[in-house]
Amino acid sequence: MSSFSVPPPKCLQKPLAVPHRYMFGPGPSNVPSRILMAGINPVIGHMHPEIFEIMNDIKSGIQYMFQTQNNMTLAVSGTGHTAMECAIFNTVEPGDSVLSAVNGIWGERAADMAERIGARVNTIVAPPGGFFTNAEIEQALSKYRPVVLFLAHGESSTGVFKMQPSLLYNSYVMIHAYRYGCLLLVDSVASIGGTPLFMDQQGIDILYTGSQKVLNAPPGTAPISFSERACQKVFNRRTKPVSFFLDLSWLANYWGCDGKPSRVYHHTGPVTAFYSLRESLAVLAEEGLEKSCERHEKVAEYFHAGLESMGLKLFVKEKKARLPTVTTIVAPHGYDWKEITTYIMKTHNLEISGGLGPSVGLVLRVGLMGCNSTKDNVDMVLEALKDALKHCHKSKV
Amino acid sequence: MSSFSVPPPKCLQKPLAVPHRYMFGPGPSNVPSRILMAGINPVIGHMHPEIFEIMNDIKSGIQYMFQTQNNMTLAVSGTGHTAMECAIFNTVEPGDSVLSAVNGIWGERAADMAERIGARVNTIVAPPGGFFTNAEIEQALSKYRPVVLFLAHGESSTGVFKMQPSLLYNSYVMIHAYRYGCLLLVDSVASIGGTPLFMDQQGIDILYTGSQKVLNAPPGTAPISFSERACQKVFNRRTKPVSFFLDLSWLANYWGCDGKPSRVYHHTGPVTAFYSLRESLAVLAEEGLEKSCERHEKVAEYFHAGLESMGLKLFVKEKKARLPTVTTIVAPHGYDWKEITTYIMKTHNLEISGGLGPSVGLVLRVGLMGCNSTKDNVDMVLEALKDALKHCHKSKV
Numbered sequence: 001m002s003s004f005s006v007p008p009p010k011c012l013q014k015p016l017a018v019p020h021r022y023m024f025g026p027g028p029s030n031v032p033s034r035i036l037m038a039g040i041n042p043v044i045g046h047m048h049p050e051i052f053e054i055m056n057d058i059k060s061g062i063q064y065m066f067q068t069q070n071n072m073t074l075a076v077s078g079t080g081h082t083a084m085e086c087a088i089f090n091t092v093e094p095g096d097s098v099l100s101a102v103n104g105i106w107g108e109r110a111a112d113m114a115e116r117i118g119a120r121v122n123t124i125v126a127p128p129g130g131f132f133t134n135a136e137i138e139q140a141l142s143k144y145r146p147v148v149l150f151l152a153h154g155e156s157s158t159g160v161f162k163m164q165p166s167l168l169y170n171s172y173v174m175i176h177a178y179r180y181g182c183l184l185l186v187d188s189v190a191s192i193g194g195t196p197l198f199m200d201q202q203g204i205d206i207l208y209t210g211s212q213k214v215l216n217a218p219p220g221t222a223p224i225s226f227s228e229r230a231c232q233k234v235f236n237r238r239t240k241p242v243s244f245f246l247d248l249s250w251l252a253n254y255w256g257c258d259g260k261p262s263r264v265y266h267h268t269g270p271v272t273a274f275y276s277l278r279e280s281l282a283v284l285a286e287e288g289l290e291k292s293c294e295r296h297e298k299v300a301e302y303f304h305a306g307l308e309s310m311g312l313k314l315f316v317k318e319k320k321a322r323l324p325t326v327t328t329i330v331a332p333h334g335y336d337w338k339e340i341t342t343y344i345m346k347t348h349n350l351e352i353s354g355g356l357g358p359s360v361g362l363v364l365r366v367g368l369m370g371c372n373s374t375k376d377n378v379d380m381v382l383e384a385l386k387d388a389l390k391h392c393h394k395s396k397v
Numbered sequence: 398m399s400s401f402s403v404p405p406p407k408c409l410q411k412p413l414a415v416p417h418r419y420m421f422g423p424g425p426s427n428v429p430s431r432i433l434m435a436g437i438n439p440v441i442g443h444m445h446p447e448i449f450e451i452m453n454d455i456k457s458g459i460q461y462m463f464q465t466q467n468n469m470t471l472a473v474s475g476t477g478h479t480a481m482e483c484a485i486f487n488t489v490e491p492g493d494s495v496l497s498a499v500n501g502i503w504g505e506r507a508a509d510m511a512e513r514i515g516a517r518v519n520t521i522v523a524p525p526g527g528f529f530t531n532a533e534i535e536q537a538l539s540k541y542r543p544v545v546l547f548l549a550h551g552e553s554s555t556g557v558f559k560m561q562p563s564l565l566y567n568s569y570v571m572i573h574a575y576r577y578g579c580l581l582l583v584d585s586v587a588s589i590g591g592t593p594l595f596m597d598q599q600g601i602d603i604l605y606t607g608s609q610k611v612l613n614a615p616p617g618t619a620p621i622s623f624s625e626r627a628c629q630k631v632f633n634r635r636t637k638p639v640s641f642f643l644d645l646s647w648l649a650n651y652w653g654c655d656g657k658p659s660r661v662y663h664h665t666g667p668v669t670a671f672y673s674l675r676e677s678l679a680v681l682a683e684e685g686l687e688k689s690c691e692r693h694e695k696v697a698e699y700f701h702a703g704l705e706s707m708g709l710k711l712f713v714k715e716k717k718a719r720l721p722t723v724t725t726i727v728a729p730h731g732y733d734w735k736e737i738t739t740y741i742m743k744t745h746n747l748e749i750s751g752g753l754g755p756s757v758g759l760v761l762r763v764g765l766m767g768c769n770s771t772k773d774n775v776d777m778v779l780e781a782l783k784d785a786l787k788h789c790h791k792s793k794v
Contacts (some may be wrong), residue, residue, distance in 0.1 A: 008685065016438065018451075036437040041413065042428070064406055082475070179664065243482060245475070268476045271425065272614065273615070273670070
């Protein structure tokens with residue numbers, strides 16, 4: 001006969017304790033109490049009419065944020081990586097050619113995901129902090145004839161956005177892509193809402209982001225949208241996507257995007273996370289997308305000027321290619337970057353971070369996103385950096 | 398030049414409004430304010446030492462709930478379906494033989510998931526409300542030699558648990574499974590915490606559940622655990638799992654289960670959902686697993702007696718095979734089940750639900766899980782059912 005032999009853990013007797021902290025890394029950002037509080041509304045069913053209405057509101061909010069009329073617009077029940085897999089799992093079949101433009105960690109991860117499901121993956125690679133010319137992209141498109149081209153708009157690991165600043169506005173690349181039947185898949189996790197992006201006008205076929213960056217919602221939901229052209233590919237596949245959970249035909253029904261009269265149980269949506277996501281989209285709509293972008297850009301300029309006047313160097317050389325949401329600073333010469341971030345966390349209760357993937361050891365990263373993007377916060381970060389440079393050891397190397 | 402052409406949606410100007418409701422369906426359950434409130438603690442980084450400590454506490458809490466010493470114990474950043482895919486994606490490779498015991502929707506979905514990744518899937522099927530004999534399972538094991546056998550402990554679509562009441566206690570099946578190198582994968586989303594289950598003593602190799610049932614946390618996280626034997630299979634694969642997001646080698650590192658000295662960025666964990674999950678595990682540890690199971694069983698007995706004294710019939714004939722968490726009632730003859738659930742929602746502000754998958758049209762389902770499992774709530778449901786039977790139309794059919 002079986003019996004209870006594992007005792008209740010003592011650690012759970014201590015009450016939960018979470019520190020307050022300035023979240024000025026590349027994300028998650030601070031969540032204003034209005035958005036946190038939305039999440040303590042009572043749990044209702046994932047198939048109740050009231051949650052469908054909330055999901056419809058979320059859909060409208062994402063269409064606004066993405067500047068798209070796409071009907072196939074929804075939030076994935078997961079973080080940015082889940083949305084990334086949702087995009088790739090649904091649009092790519094085994095044997096398909098995929099091109100990933102790698103100028104940081106996101107292009108690497110997209111390539112990894114596509115390889116896992118049996119795609120033939122090719123990459124073009126730019127050094128961290130760099131980006132591609134249109135000619136490079138066009139050449140690769142014509143060489144590899146991919147069904148999907150992955151681009152990171154807002155490469156948060158290096159602080160670069162608009163990988164080739166004119167690309168997304170440049171009909172050349174789009175015409176090339178269209179000619180080869182290629183879908184444009186764009187990651188805007190760290191950029192959208194803080195810098196202008198126009199899904200429809202820029203011909204983006206699949207666009208996704210996360211809840212925890214400019215939106216200032218807790219991590220756990222990820223807005224995504226598919227163009228008509230992307231849906232054509234998705235709904236005419238020869239094979240089922242590898243994931244039932246991320247299968248767009250199921251998600252489309254759950255989000256009321258497939259025109260069917262009733263919704264069928266797919267999975268239990270994280271309803272309280274949806275409450276917070278809706279609230280965060282309402283905050284964005286109240287300020288207005290244009291104003292939000294202007295604010296992020298002004299604050300970033302002010303921040304970048306402050307950094308340069310301190311003698312620090314920005315990692316992304318071309319001014320126009322700098323992300324206004326996540327700033328990469330060349331790791332100050334002679335210092336151990338980790339000592340700086342640790343000092344600032346300890347002394348100023350403030351998170352800034354080191355590099356990620358290809359930028360590890362090369363940079364410090366500061367994210368000022370959504371409600372965190374203010375001049376007061378810039379002043380706070382600059383003070384903290386000055387203080388750290390004064391107090392951290394200069395290494396002998 | 399692109400411009401902002403999609404205006405902010407009017408629907409987001411209305412404040413979020415969510416009704417209070419008795420959540421007595423098969424889940425999500427009501428979330429007590431203590432657990433909801435845990436979720437409004439400030440967001441910290443997904444790689445901060447404080448969140449690692451919270452994750453360690455969660456790990457201990459799951460080990461307790463699952464009655465396991467498995468080191469490879471963690472919570473997936475998603476709902477029950479994500480955990481299901483995590484289990485299957487990591488243990489099954491293309492071409493592997495998988496056996497799914499189907500006596501409701503969960504066996505069907507497990508089979509679907511395994512098929513999508515190229516497994517050779519076989520099923521044994523019992524009618525809704527039924528289960529299997531040990532001989533049936535053993536015969537199928539010896540015939541198909543699966544690498545994974547899927548069983549639902551707590552088939553919430555039909556109200557059955559212990560699919561073959563003695564199975565999990567019966568060393569015959571385990572010995573058979575071990576002989577063929579088969580892993581036992583068990584879904585306990587709707588049962589664990591409300592009925593005894595002993596992962597280690599019962600020889601279960603992979604066990605998972607959801608946060609939104611007996612645990613009474615919001616949906617969005619899913620506890621899972623892998624035995625040493627399961628890890629042997631997972632970490633000696635020939636191919637990478639199809640999902641980067643659910644790749645156990647990455648998750649193991651993020652949860653500190655791989656013995657490596659430092660954790661590498663994998664994905665942004667839903668930190669506020671982790672706060673609530675930790676709190677829900679603390680509540681369970683405070684009451685004690687044994688007491689919680691006893692309470693669920695007593696309340697279920699009281700409920701079942703009340704239903705029978707009203708003249709209603711329980712769908713699962715064998716008393717010992719009835720889930721104490723989710724009760725299935727034979728849809729009353731001559732009534733439209735949907736009219737009953739709609740009436741009760743409208744008049745009593747109380748959710749009970751119809752069938753799911755193979756049980757659609759056959760049953761009413763009532764879930765009393767975690768804090769909802771009380772005699773007072775039983776009385777409330779019985780009153781609501783009496784009232785509905787009085788007021789709903791009897792059809793002529």
